[in-house]
Amino acid sequence: MRKYVLKRLAQVMVILFCILTILFVLFRLAPGDPVSRLVDPEMTPEESQHLIEQLGLDQPIWKQYLIYLKNCSTGQFGYSIHYGEPVAKVIWEKLPNTVLLFTTAVLLSAMVGISWGKIAAWRKGKATDLGLTIAALVTHTLFLPWLALLLVWVFAYQLGWFPITGMVSDEVWMDPEAGFFTRAVDVGYHMVLPLTTLFLIHFGSYLLVMRSSMLDTLKEDYIVLARAKGLSERDIRNKHAAPNAWLPVVTSVGLSLAFSINGGALTETVFSWPGIGRELVFAVSHNDYPLAQASFLLISTVVLLSNVVVDVLYAYLDPRIRY
Amino acid sequence: MRKRGTLVAKYYKSVGFTCWFAAAALAVVLLLGLAPAARAASNGMLRVGVLEDPKSLNLWLASDAWSNRVLGLIYQSLFVREPKDSKLVPWLADGEPVYDASKMTYTVKLKPAKWSDGTDFTAEDVVFTGKLIKEFKVPRQSSKFSFIEDIVAVDKHTVRFELKRPKAIFLTRTLTTPIVQKKQWEKLVAKSRKSEKPLAALLRQGVDHPIGTGPFMLEQWKKGVFVYLKANPHFFGKGQTMEGYKLGPYIKGIVFKVFGTADAAVLALRKGSIDFYWNSIQPGYLEQIKDDPEIKLFISKKSGLYYMGFNLRKPPFDDMALRQAVATIIDKNFIVTRILQNYGEVLHSVIPPGNTFYYNPDVPKYGYGLSFDQRMKQAYEVLKKAGYTWEVPPVNAQGQVQPGKGIRLPDGDPMKEFVILTPPADYDPHRAMSGQLIQEWLRAAGMPAVSRPMAFGALIQKVKGQRDFDCFVLGYGKLSLDPGYIRSFFHSGMNKPNGWNMSGYESAAYDALATESNNAMDPNLRRKMIMELQNIVMTAVPYVPLYNPTIIEGVRADRFTGWVQMLDGVGNIWSFCDIKPK
Numbered sequence: 001m002r003k004y005v006l007k008r009l010a011q012v013m014v015i016l017f018c019i020l021t022i023l024f025v026l027f028r029l030a031p032g033d034p035v036s037r038l039v040d041p042e043m044t045p046e047e048s049q050h051l052i053e054q055l056g057l058d059q060p061i062w063k064q065y066l067i068y069l070k071n072c073s074t075g076q077f078g079y080s081i082h083y084g085e086p087v088a089k090v091i092w093e094k095l096p097n098t099v100l101l102f103t104t105a106v107l108l109s110a111m112v113g114i115s116w117g118k119i120a121a122w123r124k125g126k127a128t129d130l131g132l133t134i135a136a137l138v139t140h141t142l143f144l145p146w147l148a149l150l151l152v153w154v155f156a157y158q159l160g161w162f163p164i165t166g167m168v169s170d171e172v173w174m175d176p177e178a179g180f181f182t183r184a185v186d187v188g189y190h191m192v193l194p195l196t197t198l199f200l201i202h203f204g205s206y207l208l209v210m211r212s213s214m215l216d217t218l219k220e221d222y223i224v225l226a227r228a229k230g231l232s233e234r235d236i237r238n239k240h241a242a243p244n245a246w247l248p249v250v251t252s253v254g255l256s257l258a259f260s261i262n263g264g265a266l267t268e269t270v271f272s273w274p275g276i277g278r279e280l281v282f283a284v285s286h287n288d289y290p291l292a293q294a295s296f297l298l299i300s301t302v303v304l305l306s307n308v309v310v311d312v313l314y315a316y317l318d319p320r321i322r323y
Numbered sequence: 324m325r326k327r328g329t330l331v332a333k334y335y336k337s338v339g340f341t342c343w344f345a346a347a348a349l350a351v352v353l354l355l356g357l358a359p360a361a362r363a364a365s366n367g368m369l370r371v372g373v374l375e376d377p378k379s380l381n382l383w384l385a386s387d388a389w390s391n392r393v394l395g396l397i398y399q400s401l402f403v404r405e406p407k408d409s410k411l412v413p414w415l416a417d418g419e420p421v422y423d424a425s426k427m428t429y430t431v432k433l434k435p436a437k438w439s440d441g442t443d444f445t446a447e448d449v450v451f452t453g454k455l456i457k458e459f460k461v462p463r464q465s466s467k468f469s470f471i472e473d474i475v476a477v478d479k480h481t482v483r484f485e486l487k488r489p490k491a492i493f494l495t496r497t498l499t500t501p502i503v504q505k506k507q508w509e510k511l512v513a514k515s516r517k518s519e520k521p522l523a524a525l526l527r528q529g530v531d532h533p534i535g536t537g538p539f540m541l542e543q544w545k546k547g548v549f550v551y552l553k554a555n556p557h558f559f560g561k562g563q564t565m566e567g568y569k570l571g572p573y574i575k576g577i578v579f580k581v582f583g584t585a586d587a588a589v590l591a592l593r594k595g596s597i598d599f600y601w602n603s604i605q606p607g608y609l610e611q612i613k614d615d616p617e618i619k620l621f622i623s624k625k626s627g628l629y630y631m632g633f634n635l636r637k638p639p640f641d642d643m644a645l646r647q648a649v650a651t652i653i654d655k656n657f658i659v660t661r662i663l664q665n666y667g668e669v670l671h672s673v674i675p676p677g678n679t680f681y682y683n684p685d686v687p688k689y690g691y692g693l694s695f696d697q698r699m700k701q702a703y704e705v706l707k708k709a710g711y712t713w714e715v716p717p718v719n720a721q722g723q724v725q726p727g728k729g730i731r732l733p734d735g736d737p738m739k740e741f742v743i744l745t746p747p748a749d750y751d752p753h754r755a756m757s758g759q760l761i762q763e764w765l766r767a768a769g770m771p772a773v774s775r776p777m778a779f780g781a782l783i784q785k786v787k788g789q790r791d792f793d794c795f796v797l798g799y800g801k802l803s804l805d806p807g808y809i810r811s812f813f814h815s816g817m818n819k820p821n822g823w824n825m826s827g828y829e830s831a832a833y834d835a836l837a838t839e840s841n842n843a844m845d846p847n848l849r850r851k852m853i854m855e856l857q858n859i860v861m862t863a864v865p866y867v868p869l870y871n872p873t874i875i876e877g878v879r880a881d882r883f884t885g886w887v888q889m890l891d892g893v894g895n896i897w898s899f900c901d902i903k904p905k
Contacts, residue, residue, distance in 0.1 A: 030780075047462045048821060054523040084384040084527045093546050149586065157590050164596055165587040170370075170549040170578045174542075272583035274547020287780055 005312065012304045017302045020072055023293050024065055030147055030287070053083045055081065060193035068293070077294035089296040091276065095261065096276035097167060098268070101191060102260035105198035106277075110253045112199070112205025120207065121214035122237050133211070136204030148270040148289055155193060160192050194271040198264075202256075209252055213245040220244070247318060258306035261299060352600040367575040367904050371894075372597040373587040376547055376581055380533050382503060384526040388801065392601060393550055393579060394802045396811035396899060397439075397535035398501035401449070402494075406567045406865060406889035407898045409804055411494065412566060415444070415502065415559070415831050416535060417480070420494070422844075426485070429493065429514065433480040436559030438504050439540040440899035444559070446476035453484075455512055458802060459522050467497045482826060495805035504534045538900050540573045550579040560900060570900040577899065589877075594616060598882045600604045601894045603874045606664040612877060618820070619880040622873050623892040624677040628670065629754065629798030631743070631761060636790065636827040639741075640734055644866040648702040650689035652764045660872050662756050666875060670868035672857045674806055677871070677890050680846075681806045686861035687740035696724045702768060709733060717768045727769025740771040740795035744785065749774040754796045761796070786825050795825075796869070801891060806853045810837035813860055833859050879904060 052058050071078055077087040109147070113136075120132040156164045163169065172178050172186040217223070218241055226236045265277040276295060283292035315321050335738045377390035382398055385391070401416040413419065417432040453474040456464045470490040474746040475483045486493065511528040518524035532541055536559060539552035553576035560570040580597055582588040589608050593615060604612070604620075607681070613616050633640035640646060655669040671688045674681050690698040703718040714729030730738045747756035758774035765772035772794075777785070785793050802808060811817050814837050817824035834855065840852035860866070874892040884905055887897040 047460060047465055050460050050522065051462045053527075054520045056520075056523075079527055080521075082378060084379050084381060085529065097547070130583060152590065153585065157594055160594070164580060164591045164594055165624055166580065167548055168545065170545075171550065173545055173549075174551055174578070269583040270587070272581060274581070278547075279582065285780065 001312075005308065006310045008311065011160065012301075014310065015304060016297075016301060020069065020293075020297065021065075023296050024068055026321070027284075027287070027289050027292060028061060030284070033041075072297070076246065077297075077309055078290040080283075080288055080291040082283070082288045082291070087290050090279065090291055091295060091298065092272055094276045094279050097273060098277060101262055101267075101273060101275065102189070102198070102264065103257060104257045105195055105202065106253065106260050108195065109199050110201040110249070110256070110277050113203040114210045114246075114249055116203070117210025117249075118208040118214055118237065118242050120211045121218065121245075122241075124215060132207060136207040138204075139200045140202070140204030140208075142201060144201055144264075145266050145270050147200060148194070148267060151193050151197055154269070163190055165270070166190055167273055194273060195266055197271075198267060206249060206252065208251050210245060213248050214241060217241045217245045241316075247314065250313060250317060254306055254310035254313070255303070258303045259299075261302050324360040360565065361904050366703045369574050369577045369599065369899075369902065370592055370597045371577055372582055372600040372602075373579050373604055374582055374585065374588065377544075377550065379530075380541070380544070381526065381528055381530045382501060382533065382895055383459075383464070386463055392894065393541075393552065394501075394533065394535075394864065395537075396539040396552060396577070396896060397533050397537045397541065398503065399536045400499045401433075401502050402498045403896065404499075404889075406887050406895065407566070407715075409890050410680075411499070411817075416498070420484075420498065427489065428486065429484045430477065431482050431484070431498070433482065435480065436536050437557035438534050438536055439555045439557055440504075440506075440534050441557055442504075442506060443479075444502075444504075444536050445479045446482045447479075448502055448505045449482045450474045450476045451508065452500065452502045455503070455508065456500070459512075459515070459525050461522070461525070464500060467492060467500055471497070485736040486519055487841050488513075489848050491841055491843050491846075492807055493807055493844070494846075496803075496807070507534045511783050538570070538896070539577060542576065547581055549581065552577045552579075555724075566897075568897060571903070572900055573885075573903040574883070574899075592877050592879065595879060595882075598879045599894070601875050602876075603872070603892075604877055606666050606875070609875065617879060617881050618877050621876045621878070621886065621888050621893045622666070623876070623888055624668075624675075625800070625871055625892075626675055626677050626802045626804060626892055627798065627800050627871045628673060628675055628802055628892055629757075629796070629871065630670070630673070631757075631794060631796050631869060632826045633794050633865060634790070634792050634827060637793075639738055640793065642709065642733075643863055644705055645711075646867075647689060648705045648768070649765065649770075650766055650864050651698050651702040651705065652690065653761055653867060653869070654695065654698065654764065655691070655869055656691075658757050658760060661759075662753050663870060663872055664828065667870045667872040670871050671861065673809060673812065673860055673866055673868055674853070674857055674870045675802070678802075678804055678806065681853045682851055685854075686857050689745050689864075689867075699724045699768060703727075706730075706768075713769050715769065726767055730769040732773075734821060738771060739753070740773060743772055743774045744782050744792055744795040745774060745776050746779045746782060746797075750779050751798075753872070754798060755872075759794045787823075788821055790820065790825070790827070806892075807841060809856050809860070810841055813837070813856075813865060828860075828865035830859065 056064070056067070079085065080087050080090050083090055116132050120129045123129045152164060156162045167187060167190050168183070169186050169190070172182060223236060223241055226240045231240070261276065265281040266275065268275040268278040280292065281294045282288070283295060335728065341635040362447050373389060373390040373392060377385055377393045378387050379385045379390060380394065382394055385394055399415050402411045404410065405412045406675040415434055415436060417434045419779040420429045420431045422429055433446060434442070436862055438444055453468055453471065455461070457468045457471070470487050470493070471484055472487045473485040474786050475485065477483050484493070484497070511530070511823070514527070515521050515524035515528060538555055538560065540555040541550070542553040543551040554572045554574065558572070561572075563570055569676060580591070582591065585602065585605065585608070588597070588600050588602070589604065589612065592600045594614060595617070607858045609620075633646055638838075640758065659665065659667045659669050668676065669691070670682055671691065672686045674683065676682045676684070693701065699717050700722070703716065710733030712731045712735075713727055715725070715727055717724060717727030719725050728800065732738055743758045743761055745755045748755040755776050758776070762772045762774035782795065782797075786792050786797070811823040813824055813826075813828045813833060815829040815834050816822075818827050818829060836852055836856055836859070840849050840856065843852060876892045876894065878886060878893065882905060883902040885898070886893040887895060889897065
């Protein structure tokens, strides 16, 4: 196992190097450049040139690439061209907000999706199965910004139950006497609508994967044997069928958790959620190379490592798998 | 049967558990969440909706409009524009500057004022700011100080600017530069000086709590969520009457709330979560809110310029007659009435009419007030006279307008297809739609025009960097009231990659007059020159000015009173110093 993990980690390093290079090339090939964003009619050509030199944007591409590789190898991702702040600082300011919302959404969707998928498979062909499957398909295929705006319109604007977007109430966070609990509750309150949107969009995929996997499992001989042994239906479902149906779901949830650091630009924009997804889109559209490269690199690293973790987890979940 | 019953019960128990769990979690969050929100309403705090955070609180880096909204209330300048006629009036300065022509110096007296940390604002701060800008060649600022030989603190409240040569922008731009506190910045400057790249280091200095002399000071910034400015107890203008306004601030503070979309911000305004949406409301929203008694709309003139530019470096746009004909064919009035839904004005010059002092109302107005047929006939005459021919002319032998086809250049070659680049509709629907309309009008005259939306970054790179284009539709949302940009846009020295003369217009006479106007110290003389420059440009037509949208801003009518409307809207320092809670 140790040999396998080391081998996989070595692979990850090679892939990361390739990603670093591809990212560098892709951003330079993309239309637009940071220079035309930085200069404006208020600046004289001399000022523009001076600024470009100072920011190192006048260096030849190969030199920029070498500096970039050197900096990445030492964990230095440079300064955001737009914010003038270290890239790591910009990312770490936004990342926890994204992780909080999207990881919660993945876990909630997975919990409910798996549970309902199990039930749908167990009740195959019945009204419950039909109802849950249709609900899953309908919500999963909804257009996210439309659903998000609809929820804001109904529950925030018309009914006034929830705030119109945002992550916190300024009144609470400006109050020096507000303690941790009050602030946590305030964030939770603001999370309800985005969380509901993400839940409605995503629980269906887990439900369908679990249902399909469970249906395969229910055909296995050991289920017949369990019935023959006179075990209760609940035990057969929960202790014999469900654990064996988890494997594909584990992959799905593992990767979704990894991708949750990526956030979702649409969700974050509609709900004014200050997360990394919006920042990423902003960095790409404004040719903020250092910020965009570091963000993508972070996402790639987490996804690659989570793949390794999922593979290792397989061996624990399924005794048939050995590395 | 009994077994089935047990199963169903267990199944419902399982489903029920999940549902109840989710419902309970929601209810708890909802109920507990409502408590802090309920005690939210507080008097005297102005809540302003914005679409972006400040880029930075480092004044020298923060050049964007969103940062300026916040920093403009913290850092102040010696002179500001007054609301009525946008004339410059003393702000931190005490009276008009005194010019000594023999020594070429300006002496400016300063008002007694304090920084927000309670220390005195002195001439040393002004000297420090000027020298910092010159030493580091701070972008957007250094050209305002490049012609200044020295800045001297005569005494605690007197500064003398010693000029190398006369320069018109001294009054309009140099004296409106925001002043920073020497005490706060000298350490940052010393640190930056040690760097291999001092300007980059200066721009990257973190300024968590900017200290200014303005009516507000930073209290808290939760990035991506809100910025809280509270009233500055040391504000020099408090209680003073300037330009007829007895200055406050009369509010406890301002909270800038960041919204991801204009939809959310407009909903928040209607719901009362914000008191003012500091951005122009698109006409599409107006149907919903114009009859809302709780919302008051302010429609203000803007100092903007949206235009179509030609590439004069290559045929056929190197021909002035063709450019004049195109300008004649374009129906600007149609663009304003149909695309802008009348929330805008037709432009005839590159300086918008809102800039009342420098605007030239007598420039050539191509096709203005004419019907489609009249415009087409006029353009046809111009082109025919210049030697253009058609397979099917847009005006037939009987003088009737018909769809033109196959225009040929004066040398007999058919005109090649040309592209009008525009930003994409999701970036700016007005410009994208204007491009489409222009394409159709030009095709009606037999010209093979194609309008093509392009990602904004790519468009700028193509037009400004590579200069590889035929025509483009671009714009400036907020031009400076100093018309110095007219030189940048059309001076031959700016006709180079990444220079501001994107069209490639070159004229020695224009260059000479533009440079002279930049050096003119007498505002009236300069005005005359700027008027003439507009005339030259609008005769040569490297740009066809199209429109200038108006700013539509919405405030809650039931919360605050005393908004001051001026060019570019009610979001200005006079408003924030004057508004009072109802």
